Amino acid sequence: MFESAEIGHSIDKETYEREVTELREALLEAQYELKRQARFPVIILINGIEGAGKGETVKLLNEWMDPRLIQVDSFLWPTDEELSRPPQWRFWRRLPPKGRTAIFFGNWYSQMLHARVNGDIKDSRLDVAIDAAERFERMLCDEGALIFKFWFHLSKKQLKERLKALEKDPQRSWQLSEIDWLQSEVYDKFVRYGERVLRRTSRDYAPWYIVEGVDERYRSLTIGRTILEGLQAALDVKDRPRRQPHAAPLVASLDNRGLLDSLDLSLALSKDQYKTQLAQEQARLATLIRDKRFRQHSLVAVFEGNDAAGKGGAIRRVTDALDPRQYHIVPIAAPTEEERAQPYLWRFWRHMPARRQFTIFDRSWYGRVLVERVEGFCPPADWLRAYSEINDFEEQLVEFGIVVVKFWLAIDKDTQYQRFKERESIPFKRYKITEEDWRNRDKWDQYVDAVGDMVDRTSTEIAPWTLIEANDKRFARVKVLRTLNDALEAAYRKDK
């Protein structure tokens, strides 16, 4: 879920200064239009890792916008008055009126997260708090509110570096109380429970935006632009927005560096390396599937990727290791008539493996947020809600003991071009290339955005995405097999 926020986004000074001038002007204008229309309030929630720039960002927003129209609340210590009333009262009394903006810093999410991290509450109490938060936000959005939820993220490594830098800076070393965060257990817990909260409360009408906190310029511009675009879209909707889905779950990354760009596509294996490693991993898989601990599990592998990225070949290398009775391949094409008469996920549920079975999905339920999104086969409201429906779905699988492994096979545009041309020239491969493949290629950038969003919103601790560098087919096939094996072993270890 935090993948895209660990790749070291950054914006150079010149770009930043140029963009900020425009952004500030546009933000102010939107703010005055919000006040003029006075049709709905804006609520901005600030959450995430300590030390990732939450405080600085709030300060900046106050500088950029008209502070008379913004109120900032941090909800640190409840007052006596607040303590003598139900806990929700403090939030209610601070709600901004229509036409105004509130920044809630240390809000309902901070409270439940700290309680869980400290061990004051257990998972089921956390889930109850999550549910209450969701109801509250749903009500607010039904009443017209526009809610932005920002999660500031740093990888553990990034956090360490940041703290080291702080130490050296005498003017800011007082902030080192944040050093608590270095205690790796706290960081890990915070990220783990944070992910649970984000997974369950990211809704089309109030999605979480995850922001990488390392580069101040990148961070600030991202927040500013997200607010601006969301606000402008809401101001343009003339009818009162009732639980309006946000225009897009994520703004395209500002530095044009998406998750896919961060892959090292030059990774490759020699023929000899390939031969040895493939044989090793295939033997490992065969053993792991025959292991008696597999009786308590089943395995679901999802293969997605660019056209011509080598999904078919990778799947074949997996199944080569196995007895045909041990696996089942489900190729996903256009839905049948029967499937169209059912809710979207129905056609995947019907193929769910029983215990001790292995099902391979050649393309999958992610079609909704990939091809259906890009081609406009379904309205935005449908693919926007799909992220959380898919997370719910995979959670149900994993809770039952199914091991879910998801692959995105990534190649670059040149490699795809070469493979397309090759397919056209080799008679027995010609059936693999169609006009549609060339058309999809024209939408390369849109797919890049869609894949980035997909991974950010559905790569979870319980069912993570694995990005496969697939320019070299040998490297890709071995990495796929190894990932499957590692996932099975991890599941067996947890059984103990």
Place this chain on the structure above:
Amino acid sequence: MFESAEIGHSIDKETYEREVTELREALLEAQYELKRQARFPVIILINGIEGAGKGETVKLLNEWMDPRLIQVDSFLWPTDEELSRPPQWRFWRRLPPKGRTAIFFGNWYSQMLHARVNGDIKDSRLDVAIDAAERFERMLCDEGALIFKFWFHLSKKQLKERLKALEKDPQRSWQLSEIDWLQSEVYDKFVRYGERVLRRTSRDYAPWYIVEGVDERYRSLTIGRTILEGLQAALDVKDRPRRQPHAAPLVASLDNRGLLDSLDLSLALSKDQYKTQLAQEQARLATLIRDKRFRQHSLVAVFEGNDAAGKGGAIRRVTDALDPRQYHIVPIAAPTEEERAQPYLWRFWRHMPARRQFTIFDRSWYGRVLVERVEGFCPPADWLRAYSEINDFEEQLVEFGIVVVKFWLAIDKDTQYQRFKERESIPFKRYKITEEDWRNRDKWDQYVDAVGDMVDRTSTEIAPWTLIEANDKRFARVKVLRTLNDALEAAYRKDK
């Protein structure tokens, strides 16, 4: 929550036979139209008390409608195939396709309820299951499904009588396995947890319909008519219904006997009785409010009722007992400008008492489902969602220790007429009667429906409604005071 389903509804044979003929024809027609449009599926959930006619009703629906287009599933014992997959799989595989109807008997609600009643799970696990059910239904409705949820109810007394009757009937005495239900603990638990489930999962797009199970004819007609009206409304919406709110939360009671009709408005106190009892109850209240246990609580009293039902007088008799520093009266009129700029419940939250305070609301948050509904001041989607928002709200109050007491002061139409006339003729009372009061009176029947729905949907174990027979002012005032006192004592008892 079950109030309206314990008043002994019944339909005579002649009416029944006349209505059934029409109903069956219309149901068949709607069913064929559903098949022809094939735009959405219909899912009917059957839950509630054993012995309240669930099985008979399902049998009847199958008789009335075309059984080729209905599938009935009872989900009693999972098969081996089902046990080897995630628990949700069994429901997914049974979902009806667009154009068809499924009746789910023993569904996800039965499972969570039985687990809770048997003590297999605790409240927080129940809440997690409730939340999962809500997500599942939301997804289904987002995908277009039309869901009806029926809860069959019998009061404990009704259940006992029904079982006695069964015992005497040799042909049906085999059904006496239901006698388990007589064990009062099981019944009580089932109703208590059932209420929790209903309160949290009744949503405008998938509300619960509570059906009194005593009279077979009443029960059957109610179910049939609810399905027919809901189905017809959905078939008429030309756009694909996406989480469409149901047309009305409840059909008006078929035998024209609502909850309010079941009140005995002849209840009265003589002057002497009044004097004695009023003094007693006032003294009791004064003591209870001064009790040191009140420090852990606060008290919220809501007064609603017909115009001229005597709310003001009743409130005065309450406050007469107290020091003015001990209470606060909040009269609710049209919202101020500041209040209109906030979510609906904001103007009530702002008046929530701190611990050891007592706040009296003269009219309240129920305005949304009363005057705003009847006068059309807000669209149906808004007042429909208000029921669950209000339940959430009151739950937050009660969880904090606030004692919430809600009164509906009921008079009959003649009494109201006399009081209006009296007010017009007495100079110092003339200000209390306006044109608007006369206009409201014209909508008497609509208010009766609205009050019935309100009580059914928001009278909960934690914050029940008390209906006050108010034709006799003396009786009403004493009953109000006594109810307040009883509620405080009950709260103190629970503290231990």
